[in-house]
Amino acid sequence: MSSRKVKIFVAEFLIFCLCLKLSFGGIIDNVVEQYAFDESEENVCNLPDTLVKEIAGYQNTVNRIIKEIVNGKFKGKTWDSLATLTDTFGPRMTCTESLENAIDYVKENMKRSGLENVHTENVTAPWWIRGYENADMVKPWKRNLPILGLGSSIGTPRGGIIADVIAVENFDEFKTIPEDQVKGKIVLFVPPWEGYEKTVVYRSEAASVAARKGAVGALIRSITPFSINSPHTGHQNYASDVKRIPVAALTVEDAQMMLRMYRRGQTITVNLEMSDRNNGNCVTRNTIGELEGTKYKNTSVVVVSGHLDSWDVGVGAMDDGGGAMISWKAVEFLKAMNLRPKRTIRAILWTSEEQGLIGAQNYLEDHKKNEKEEFNFFMESDIGTFEPRGLDFSGNADGACILKEVLKLMTSLNATEFSQPTDGGPDISWWTTRGYPGASLMNKNEKYFWYHHSNGDRMEVEDKDTLDKCTALWASAAYVISDLSVNFPRSLDSN
Amino acid sequence: MSSRKVKIFVAEFLIFCLCLKLSFGGIIDNVVEQYAFDESEENVCNLPDTLVKEIAGYQNTVNRIIKEIVNGKFKGKTWDSLATLTDTFGPRMTCTESLENAIDYVKENMKRSGLENVHTENVTAPWWIRGYENADMVKPWKRNLPILGLGSSIGTPRGGIIADVIAVENFDEFKTIPEDQVKGKIVLFVPPWEGYEKTVVYRSEAASVAARKGAVGALIRSITPFSINSPHTGHQNYASDVKRIPVAALTVEDAQMMLRMYRRGQTITVNLEMSDRNNGNCVTRNTIGELEGTKYKNTSVVVVSGHLDSWDVGVGAMDDGGGAMISWKAVEFLKAMNLRPKRTIRAILWTSEEQGLIGAQNYLEDHKKNEKEEFNFFMESDIGTFEPRGLDFSGNADGACILKEVLKLMTSLNATEFSQPTDGGPDISWWTTRGYPGASLMNKNEKYFWYHHSNGDRMEVEDKDTLDKCTALWASAAYVISDLSVNFPRSLDSN
Known part of the structure; x- marks a missing residue:
């Protein structure tokens, strides 16, 4: 589906x-x-x-x-x-x-x-071709993050992008963050599961919403109510008015962990590399x-x-x-x-x-x-x-x-x-x-x-x-x- | 546990x-x-x-x-x-x-x-150090197999071992396979989940049981009743009388798929590489x-x-x-x-x-x-x-x-x-x-x-x-x- x-x-x-x-x-x-x-x-x-x-x-x-x-x-x-x-x-x-x-x-x-x-x-x-995909949390400690790029996502430059993460629960919370704080960052959306139809908009729109404020990449909590550290892929759409940025799904567990860490005031840095492309x-x-x-x-x-x-x-x-x-x-x-x-x-x-x-x-x-x-x-x-x-x-x-x-x-x-x-x-x-x-x-x-x-x-x-x-x-x-x-x-x- | x-x-x-x-x-x-x-x-x-x-x-x-x-x-x-x-x-x-x-x-x-x-x-x-671990099914078709080496397992030579797989459900079935057929092979045990205490013996003993007949590696279905393609690690023990061989857990899904394929008469070849070691x-x-x-x-x-x-x-x-x-x-x-x-x-x-x-x-x-x-x-x-x-x-x-x-x-x-x-x-x-x-x-x-x-x-x-x-x-x-x-x-x- x-x-x-x-x-x-x-x-x-x-x-x-x-x-x-x-x-x-x-x-x-x-x-x-x-x-x-x-x-x-x-x-x-x-x-x-x-x-x-x-x-x-x-x-x-x-x-x-x-x-x-x-x-x-x-x-x-x-x-x-x-x-x-x-x-x-x-x-x-x-x-x-x-x-x-x-x-x-x-x-x-x-x-x-x-x-x-x-x-x-x-x-x-x-x-659409899924290429090499890798994400590592490099700060505050090193952890490889299982990811799946979202269908139609572009890739990153070779070697990936290294950027600090802004983690929010939903689009409303993201609205409260000033544009200058978003610029150059990777935005992570961690919406709670509220049924597929309500939650999947984060998969469809995360990249566009983040890009509109100058983010260089977008990540989402996988669209699922249950996880054994399993990322979930699916199609996404770039809005016509935004710069296309790479977007991938994290596991529920990693996304929620990073949201907790962000809310504790910790600086989270991620190295995201994807060679996905539209062909x-x-x-x-x-x-x-x-x-x-x-x-x-x-x-x-x-x-x-x-x-x-x-x-x-x-x-x-x-x-x-x-x-x-x-x-x-x-x-x-x-x-x-x-x-x-x-x-x-x-x-x-x-x-x-x-x-x-x-x-x-x-x-x-x-x-x-x-x-x-x-x-x-x-x-x-x-x-x-x-x-x-x-x-x-x-x-x-x-x-x-x-x-x-x-x-x-x-x-x-x-x-x-x-x-x-x-x-x-x-x-x-x-x-x-x-x-x-x-x-x-x-x-x-x-x-x-x-x-x-x-x-x-x-x-x-x-x-x-x-x-x-x-x-x-x-x-x-x-x-x-x-x-x-x-x-x-x-x-x-x-x- | x-x-x-x-x-x-x-x-x-x-x-x-x-x-x-x-x-x-x-x-x-x-x-x-x-x-x-x-x-x-x-x-x-x-x-x-x-x-x-x-x-x-x-x-x-x-x-x-x-x-x-x-x-x-x-x-x-x-x-x-x-x-x-x-x-x-x-x-x-x-x-x-x-x-x-x-x-x-x-x-x-x-x-x-x-x-x-x-x-x-x-x-x-x-x-015990978990090193680089990778398994690929290379025949009949190419698939990366998520694995986790079992605690105390040795590694493989660099570049891994490439061997055909013998897949069995349990030790009794393995007993029926002649030694000359096992020699040089990787043995995969796919026991159904029958509760932890009964099933975990395959994790503890798979390597030793397989090695006794000349296998070069052992794989097991992860010891779990449920999986989202998730491998499960845990300790294993080499018997004192066997040559130590590398051993890892596959996911339930991959193990069961390979058992079905083996029973259909297909030749399955796996490239298993592990740099795990005891230090x-x-x-x-x-x-x-x-x-x-x-x-x-x-x-x-x-x-x-x-x-x-x-x-x-x-x-x-x-x-x-x-x-x-x-x-x-x-x-x-x-x-x-x-x-x-x-x-x-x-x-x-x-x-x-x-x-x-x-x-x-x-x-x-x-x-x-x-x-x-x-x-x-x-x-x-x-x-x-x-x-x-x-x-x-x-x-x-x-x-x-x-x-x-x-x-x-x-x-x-x-x-x-x-x-x-x-x-x-x-x-x-x-x-x-x-x-x-x-x-x-x-x-x-x-x-x-x-x-x-x-x-x-x-x-x-x-x-x-x-x-x-x-x-x-x-x-x-x-x-x-x-x-x-x-x-x-x-x-x-x-x-």
């Missing part, structure tokens, strides 16, 4: 409200079959009985899907495939050979595992495979997705190997069970999500011309594949009513929860923010940010049985939505 | 059983006042009513101690002092300037804080300060203790800064409250615990001549200063009955639990294994081994309010035991 997501979530919520308002009464753009829904009042569902019964009629099929994946011949397969992927390619950073090799591997194995129309689609993505663009690829629909093929597609790229630390097992893998395996297992729905289910493993939702943005541009006909529903898993709880929904009131009925089928997984608006789905927000319906995997991801963008994002985060349940929920929901007699309602702008 | 502790626990338990047997009926060596206890049957207490009443009579005093430390003028002081200590000196490894500077600092501040007879006592300790001995110091008793001074002393040294990773806030600090502060706060008991309470901050309980062993040797007269009771906190639960006891049945009465006074701390035999107290095991009574701080330390001997052992592990409660329990128990009308019963060998 990238820093852009936060902004996108805010935008999404506003646009979503706007869409709801615009579409009050349900502007249902139903390409395939025009079904006359009753006008739904908020939180009151008036779906036609026939549709409610139709959805309930999938219970046996859903039970079979769940049984085969959780306790049958697919038991443990999702975890095994993810372990093989991550053990073979390690982390999959945009513009690296590892990612492109992993894309080739997934493409070949999607074919072998029976997916249809397997192919990749090119994406032009920003190429233009590279070409990478989205990876796509399908289970073709019986009735519709290239229209009214249900997308299941996660991103295959990761940061260059850990192995991206959680962010977002798990989401990518359940999307691939959901399609593979449905095919192996000879369950072919009316609509095509398209697994898309996005590329370059971590650099700013780039793969999905490219995909939108390439498919925008006929998107109204092409797409029916967007699913994305990118907030963990821990114990599944249900689905987070983006869409209108009629859509919510349908998804709630679909979720009633998931009782045996104990994953019937519904929430709206979604708090996941960064890549699909390119569509959901414009009124297309979508869902994200709601899961017990309370510890997600413990591992997020750190070397702790490894296979140990993923549990074998839990991953089976995620795949089962994913396959079941995708199957039912793609097989319904009606298209999923949506609320598109007139644009 | 060092690897020796495990052996000592086993030895302790056996000796304890022997002592109980020898002393059935209570061989009470009561130097100061001979008090005739009734013979206590196991789990049945027959303490004299007068003694039970005497102990209950301390409730008001204990309430005052708790109130002042948890909510009064000492609130937050223990954590603040620990933060200052660790922020100033960092980790405090045996035979380093940091440890000796920290010892000087504690000595000076013990004096300033009102402790009496403040001094240090010299200790000769083994000097003879150095002189370090135990740090001692007292609250002198009103009735007895150098006899019948109650010892409160923790170790001031740490490993060279993290800052040793948990292992054992917390235990050392509550021992110092318990005495300081009692003095500041003008609470002076009949017996002397002696805070001892042991040195070189991590190298094999060396500081305490030296102290025993130096004080052995008159130890029967000198010591009454030994307290040690070295298994965490998380939420206190009560006390773990080592001693005889009469002692158990007394300590249970003392613990009844701790209701307001919700710390009245009693357990026997103790599972803590490595340093004081030099005495408790020979029949001296002792107690360890029982606390909610379920996550202790998440941080243990890793870079995660930082101030963030310690909670301000919780540390107050630990100090309050420690001060209260020490005060009551040191002020009782009777000496604490013990069961000494005839030796």
